Amino acid sequence: MSLNRHLSKGRTLARTAGDHAADMFAPITLIGRGLRRHAEWAKGRWQATPKDRRGPTLFLCAAMVLGIFLLPHGPLFTLVGLMASAAWVGRGPKAPPTPPEPDVAEVKLTALYAALTPYLASPDDLSPLYGNENGFRTAFGSWEFDGDGRLTELELAYPAYFTDTEPAARARIEQVVQGKAGRAREYRFDWDEESNRLRVSALAPLATDIAAQRFVTAPGEIVLGFTDEAGSRRMIPVTQAGVSAQQPPVIWRTGPRSSEPHLLALGATGHGTSTLIRSIALQALPFADLVLIDGAGTGEHACLVNRPGVHTVETSLHGTLAALEWAAQETARRLTALNAARHAGTTPPEDVTRPLWLLLDHPTELSELAHAEGRPDPQDLLETPLRHGRAARVTVVIADDIEARDRITPTLRATTRARVVLGPTTPEEGHAALGAPLDIVPAAHAPAGRGYARIGTAAPVRLQVPATVDPLDDEAPAQLRDAVIALLPHRDTRTEAAAPAAPPAEPVRRAGEQPVGGPEDAAEEVRAERPVELGKEHTPVRPRPVW
Numbered sequence: 001m002s003l004n005r006h007l008s009k010g011r012t013l014a015r016t017a018g019d020h021a022a023d024m025f026a027p028i029t030l031i032g033r034g035l036r037r038h039a040e041w042a043k044g045r046w047q048a049t050p051k052d053r054r055g056p057t058l059f060l061c062a063a064m065v066l067g068i069f070l071l072p073h074g075p076l077f078t079l080v081g082l083m084a085s086a087a088w089v090g091r092g093p094k095a096p097p098t099p100p101e102p103d104v105a106e107v108k109l110t111a112l113y114a115a116l117t118p119y120l121a122s123p124d125d126l127s128p129l130y131g132n133e134n135g136f137r138t139a140f141g142s143w144e145f146d147g148d149g150r151l152t153e154l155e156l157a158y159p160a161y162f163t164d165t166e167p168a169a170r171a172r173i174e175q176v177v178q179g180k181a182g183r184a185r186e187y188r189f190d191w192d193e194e195s196n197r198l199r200v201s202a203l204a205p206l207a208t209d210i211a212a213q214r215f216v217t218a219p220g221e222i223v224l225g226f227t228d229e230a231g232s233r234r235m236i237p238v239t240q241a242g243v244s245a246q247q248p249p250v251i252w253r254t255g256p257r258s259s260e261p262h263l264l265a266l267g268a269t270g271h272g273t274s275t276l277i278r279s280i281a282l283q284a285l286p287f288a289d290l291v292l293i294d295g296a297g298t299g300e301h302a303c304l305v306n307r308p309g310v311h312t313v314e315t316s317l318h319g320t321l322a323a324l325e326w327a328a329q330e331t332a333r334r335l336t337a338l339n340a341a342r343h344a345g346t347t348p349p350e351d352v353t354r355p356l357w358l359l360l361d362h363p364t365e366l367s368e369l370a371h372a373e374g375r376p377d378p379q380d381l382l383e384t385p386l387r388h389g390r391a392a393r394v395t396v397v398i399a400d401d402i403e404a405r406d407r408i409t410p411t412l413r414a415t416t417r418a419r420v421v422l423g424p425t426t427p428e429e430g431h432a433a434l435g436a437p438l439d440i441v442p443a444a445h446a447p448a449g450r451g452y453a454r455i456g457t458a459a460p461v462r463l464q465v466p467a468t469v470d471p472l473d474d475e476a477p478a479q480l481r482d483a484v485i486a487l488l489p490h491r492d493t494r495t496e497a498a499a500p501a502a503p504p505a506e507p508v509r510r511a512g513e514q515p516v517g518g519p520e521d522a523a524e525e526v527r528a529e530r531p532v533e534l535g536k537e538h539t540p541v542r543p544r545p546v547w
């Protein structure tokens with residue numbers, strides 16, 4: 001007999017034995033399946049029983065078991081009954097396997113692929129990346145999802161004919177990706193034009209619980225806010241929600257060596273440009289003197305009135321024009337004094353080297369008023385400080401509504417090379433405000449003080465301004481107001497003594513106006529000697545009279 005015949009006979013015997021065994025063990029399998037279903041049912045009932053009712057249920061079951069044991073032939077009848085019931089319950093076919101949970105990544109990537117197809121496919125493409133039968137795997141190189149099933153990283157390829165150099169075409173793709181991946185987060189879009197690849201990264205939200213405080217910085221450095229680790233080259237210690245932490249700051253270097261000596265901050269209404277001005281003022285006050293113009297006249301900077309180092313806080317057009325005329329003359333005086341000192345080879349006097357900061361909140365509102373009244377535009381008076389401020393240690397900070405961008409003069413726009421934009425903006429507005437396109441798509445809802453900063457020609461970075469609330473705002477949280485109050489200088493807490501009042505170099509006077517540094521200033525000196533206590537229940541702060 002050949003080996004093959006032996007093998008096939010063996011196989012037949014084994015199959016027959018298997019069939020017999022299955023027939024023989026069928027009742028046992030049936031009862032076993034029924035008992036398993038009984039056990040599953042009992043387990044389900046036990047889990048569904050409230051905890052407080054489990055004790056009585058257990059007691060009842062134990063009583064029943066005891067009763068069965070005590071009955072004549074009770075255990076036997078019970079066993080037979082249980083077997084019969086198990087055989088009845090187990091007769092049904094095996095429960096169909098539960099269908100596997102749909103893969104979240106698969107579902108989401110398929111939806112994103114389908115959404116991108118109309119924008120990245122062409123009927124003339126013979127081997128399309130998008131819209132082919134193989135689905136997203138042909139176009140998406142790698143992807144990552146977080147624990148909540150949200151897309152965090154995606155790298156996709158796009159066809160070479162896609163116009164990736166056109167902002168509008170890019171914006172369409174960015175909108176689609178953000179729509180499918182979730183509008184609650186910000187995304188960075190890294191377009192690799194050379195290899196036709198796009199890398200999308202979801203960005204973690206920035207910390208919003210950093211309050212105003214003394215930041216660890218070098219002299220002349222201003223912390224505009226905080227960003228993510230990719231946006232800053234260093235970390236500084238901060239007190240965050242009561243504990244010490246390290247955060248990456250957005251630093252603006254000011255002073256004679258700065259290539260961005262002036263700052264322009266634009267923002268959507270109510271998104272924190274005044275707060276940014278207040279934050280900058282509190283950081284500059286220990287080493288500089290301030291002139292603050294509150295063009296909106298809302299009194300949001302009243303906490304700075306009469307503070308040592310604050311020359312004036314102006315809300316009227318009249319006072320603003322006088323203050324800015326003085327600032328222009330002061331800039332010219334400083335330049336002359338610095339040149340003279342350079343020629344003589346002597347150290348320039350302290351009153352020309354002490355930094356002077358001009359902070360203007362909503363100046364375009366005053367510009368409109370000035371045009372209506374036929375008076376000089378306050379923005380025009382800024383020309384000298386803006387053009388020569390770096391050498392004369394004069395720094396200009398302008399904050400305004402993003403809607404007012406067109407009313408900002410070209411000189412002002414050209415000379416403010418440090419830029420901030422706060423609040424929700426369109427890609428075009430963001431580009432215009434920062435002077436460069438943003439590679440980040442903002443989230444649908446941003447907290448106050450959230451935006452982007454661009455210092456000089458560097459790439460824009462994300463920004464969260466420290467919470468520097470108006471301490472006179474009763475609705476602001478008490479601990480945030482206290483943090484600001486703690487930073488407000490008093491005569492005795494100022495880190496550097498106020499510079500002697502600059503000798504006014506023949507200030508230009510208009511009819512009915514008091515000269516800067518004249519008797520009005522002398523009166524101011526006397527007033528300033530009185531410490532101004534900023535309490536929450538009493539506000540003895542009086543606005544300074546117009547100049």
Ligand SMILES: Nc1ncnc2c1ncn2[C@@H]1O[C@H](COP(=O)(O)OP(=O)(O)OP(=O)(O)O)[C@@H](O)[C@H]1O
Pocket residue numbers: 267268269270271272273274275276296300401448449450464465466467468469470476
């Ligand atoms: N960085 C921030 N952290 C916490 N709260 C902030 C921040 N920035 C602003 N706010 C809050 O948002 C509100 C509006 O702020 P702010 O007055 O600075 O905005 P604004 O842009 O100057 O408004 P407007 O254009 O109306 O003058 C205030 O209640 C302020 O306390």
